Amino acid sequence: MKPDVTIINDIAKLAGEQILNYYDDDIEVDHKSDDSPLTKADLASHREIVSGLSEHYPEIPVLSEESEIPDYSVRKDWDEYFLIDPLDGTKEFIKKNGEFTVNIAFIENNIPVLGVVYIPAEEVLYFATKEKGAFKQKGDGPIKQIEHDEYNKNEPARIMVSRSHRGSDTNEKLAEMGIEVSEEIPSGSSLKICFVAEGKADLYPRFGPTMEWDTAAADAVYRYSGKNGPVSSPLKYNKEDLHNPEFIIGLA
Structure with a gap:
C-alpha cells in the first residue's frame, strides 16, 4: 500500500507537538559522535514518527537520522522506504528562533515521490506528491498549491x-x-x-x-x-x- 499524504501530514503534526513539549523549557543538549547537537525533542519526535509509520505502513522500512543506519548491503535492495529527519534545524530549535522542521519523505527507486515538511512553531505545513503537486497550509486554514518559475540564469x-x-x-x-x-x-x-x-x-x-x-x-x-x-x-x-x-x- 502506497502512503497516503494525509496520514503522513498528521504524523508530522503529532511529532511537532512532541517537539514543542520541550520548546519552552531549558533545553538540554547532548552531542553525537560527529559533534552535532541532540536534544530530547529530537528523540521524542523520532519515536512519534516511527510509531505512526509502523502502525500504518509496517511493511515499509524507515531510515531516520536518529536510528541505527542499516548497512548498505541491506539498504541497496530497498525499492521504497521512508526517510525522516525528526527535527531538522536542531541548532535553530536550541536558539528558539522557530526555524526548525519535521521532515518525512517516501522514497521510491531512489527518488522522493512524497514529502512532508512541518514547522511546529508556526503550524505551517508543506507537502507534495508526484501525482498531485506541492501545497502549503497554515494551521487549519485553506490548502494552497505552491509553484515556482524556472530560474533564468541571465537574471540576478x-x-x-x-x-x-x-x-x-x-x-x-x-x-x-x-x-x-x-x-x-x-x-x-x-x-x-x-x-x-x-x-x-x-x-x-x-x-x-x-x-x-x-x-x-x-x-x-x-x-x-x-x-x-x-x-x-x-x-x-x-x-x-x-x-x-x-x-x-x-x-x-
Whole structure:
C-alpha cells in the first residue's frame, strides 16, 4: 500500500507537538559522535514518527537520522522506504528562533515521490506528491498549491543561505558560474528548499556538508512545485554514502 499524504501530514503534526513539549523549557543538549547537537525533542519526535509509520505502513522500512543506519548491503535492495529527519534545524530549535522542521519523505527507486515538511512553531505545513503537486497550509486554514518559475540564469538571483552554516565563498562560486546574487535570504533547516519551491527565492546553493535526510522531504516539495510539471533535482537517495554532494536547488 502506497502512503497516503494525509496520514503522513498528521504524523508530522503529532511529532511537532512532541517537539514543542520541550520548546519552552531549558533545553538540554547532548552531542553525537560527529559533534552535532541532540536534544530530547529530537528523540521524542523520532519515536512519534516511527510509531505512526509502523502502525500504518509496517511493511515499509524507515531510515531516520536518529536510528541505527542499516548497512548498505541491506539498504541497496530497498525499492521504497521512508526517510525522516525528526527535527531538522536542531541548532535553530536550541536558539528558539522557530526555524526548525519535521521532515518525512517516501522514497521510491531512489527518488522522493512524497514529502512532508512541518514547522511546529508556526503550524505551517508543506507537502507534495508526484501525482498531485506541492501545497502549503497554515494551521487549519485553506490548502494552497505552491509553484515556482524556472530560474533564468541571465537574471540576478535571490538565494537562500543557511543561518547557522554560512559558507563564506558561496557568492564567489556562483559568480564563477555566471550567476549574480541580488539578495541573500537567511533561514534554517529544510525551509530553504521550501522557499525556492514557493518562489520566495530563486536558488538554494549548498557547498557545505548535508545528509540525505536533511533534504529529502523538502526536495519532494521542490520537485513537484514546477509550474509546468515536475522539475529535476540534483539529489539522489539511498546512496552507499548518505552524504549529499554539493548542490544548487533551483538551477535547471
